[in-house]
Amino acid sequence: MTERIGTVGVVGAGVMGTGLAQALAQSGHEVILVDRSDEILARAEQEIHKGLRLGRLLGTRSPAEDRTVVAKRIAYTTEYEGFDAVDFVIENVTEDWEIKRGVYQRIDPLCPPHCVFAVNTSVIPITRVGAATTRPDRVLGMHFMNPVPMKPMVEVIRGHHTSEATLDTARRLLTQMGKECVVVQDSPGFVSNRVLMLTVNEAVYLVQEGVATAEEVDRIFKSCFGHRMGPLETADLIGLDTILQSVQGLHDAFSDSKYRPCPLLTRMVDAGLLGRKSGRGFFDYSTAAAS
Known part of the structure; x- marks a missing residue:
């Protein structure tokens, strides 16, 4: 795997997933944003364009002429198209274990063996998620704060099986996004x-x-x-x-x-x-x- 993480899959195009897709695209990553309907994805695309405009007005992001370039880094799909080539997945679906488990059952056989799965959750144990996959050592928690593009800190959670290499990959992605992290142990609710x-x-x-x-x-x-x-x-x-x-x-x-x-x-x-x-x-x- 190359030093720079390439394509990132983002599952769930709600508030957190939309903010993540924007932040990743702004830091030069190709993004595949997936959700269950074209209507949800269209709304997410509108919010991302709005976020890019707001960032320019606040003077915190790239100039206006770059907005189109940034937006083109994000692909939208309802069918996990392209997940066979992603380096990293960040999952943001609702805090319901059965729904989350269904997502991992779907993406685990699709994604390359080296791909890391990051669970953006508030309370669901990371160890439980890892056990539902064939790669528990490559599963960790990444608790982003809202609004994602503006928040510099991420709470990273080590599951029971999470490897040091996986933590290093997560740190590298966050550094590329211009964010810091604190690594904590797996416990419901974590710290925050x-x-x-x-x-x-x-x-x-x-x-x-x-x-x-x-x-x-x-x-x-x-x-x-x-x-x-x-x-x-x-x-x-x-x-x-x-x-x-x-x-x-x-x-x-x-x-x-x-x-x-x-x-x-x-x-x-x-x-x-x-x-x-x-x-x-x-x-x-x-x-x-x-x-």
């Missing part, structure tokens, strides 16, 4: 989400109990601790459905009542109030979406 999901869930309890409004909770975190976003604005950005899945996953993994999802969080997900992607969560985004 084991702390973050508890914080978000407890913040939702404060709103449910009438201790403070969502605005007041977030203002305290931003003003007192210097956080750029409060826990509830962060939850809206991630998606309340993803938050709920993550908290439920932690509760299932540890059987500890401290991870019990707040009933208000469950009710909001049932009501379709998912945050930014639905236009409303703890805060209202409908005006911003319309502008």
Whole structure:
């Protein structure tokens, strides 16, 4: 395998997968972005073009004349076309084990033997994913933060079978993307989400109990601790459905009542109030979406 990682397969064209495809293309990688429908892929392509324009306006990315070149590095497919030639795969599908397992059963026989599989997950054990493949030593976790193109740090997770060579390959890819990483051991929630999901869930309890409004909770975190976003604005950005899945996953993994999802969080997900992607969560985004 060459020093520079060539083509990267990105599975899942949601918020994280779209951001990853953009960040990879901006760092010179050929990308194959796959999802289950042409409609999802068309929406992802629109978001990527929007992200490239925004990056230029913020002065953080390549100039306007390069946007077309960057965009052409991304191929879109519903059938895993080209995965027989990828060097690296980053999987970003929903936090549902049966769905994730189906993805790995599909790509494992397709991808070259040297190809590394990176699981972009919040709570699903990396060791479990590795065991579902014929290459457990080439499976690891790579927990990217949202928005991917703007976040410099990645939480990398070593599964039980993950080899040093696989970790080195992951580090090399991240360096090529201009990102740093911290390697942690495999445990549900790892470091970031084991702390973050508890914080978000407890913040939702404060709103449910009438201790403070969502605005007041977030203002305290931003003003007192210097956080750029409060826990509830962060939850809206991630998606309340993803938050709920993550908290439920932690509760299932540890059987500890401290991870019990707040009933208000469950009710909001049932009501379709998912945050930014639905236009409303703890805060209202409908005006911003319309502008």
